[in-house]
């Protein structure tokens with residue numbers, strides 16, 4: 001398909017019916033075919049084969065809600081021997097993310113427009129070595145909508161390798177405590193590190209800041225909570 005044909009067809013991936021006006025960033029997705037996949041069928045066709053996409057045998061790391069891509073860009077640069085896949089829903093954030101990794105000529109970063117809840121459709125058993133969730137919405141009024149809850153660990157049961165890790169950062173003190181409590185109640189997962197003050201901890205030096213993290217630090221001087229969880233079974 002030509003770019004013009006793709007453009008005509010693009011709305012079908014996101015909406016049931018065509019609309020009069022579209023978010024201009026929708027069309028910009030087409031400028032980054034090597035860094036953004038928005039077609040669910042294509043994503044699903046890579047289930048169990050993401051290493052083929054990256055043309056290497058390196059471990060796969062997933063980031064759910066990758067925002068505007070600062071963290072993905074930093075990880076891709078720091079760990080060239082890893083493949084980093086960010087899942088994000090917002091068009092502008094996807095385009096900003098792709099712009100950043102393209103500027104670096106990274107070949108180990110990719111962004112998918114897909115919900116974290118749908119991971120099992122496009123990631124196979126034991127395909128992932130690590131998962132990052134940074135500053136997810138705490139859904140104060142409706143906690144059952146949170147990304148990290150019991151069902152999330154059922155997904156990790158499948159896709160995360162034994163010995164793989166889940167890394168969680170949040171400004172939200174209750175979400176932090178709730179995840180600690182949840183993991184304590186689960187078989188097969190162990191908290192191996194946690195701090196309610198990441199920026200004054202031994203992990204501060206290695207920490208790659210996300211956009212939301214910068215905001216919380218600069219504007220609100222908020223403590224940042226951080227947890228590392230090991231999959232033991």
Ligand SMILES: C[S@@+](CC[C@H](N)C(=O)[O-])C[C@H]1O[C@@H](n2cnc3c(N)ncnc32)[C@H](O)[C@@H]1O
Nearest residue numbers: 065066067088089090115116134135210211212
């Ligand atoms: C509060 S922002 C944090 C963004 C980034 N991690 C950061 O720290 O700057 C949460 C992001 O998750 C995305 N998001 C929300 N629900 C999601 C879901 N179910 N699957 C994937 N991404 C999601 C949102 O579009 C948003 O960009």
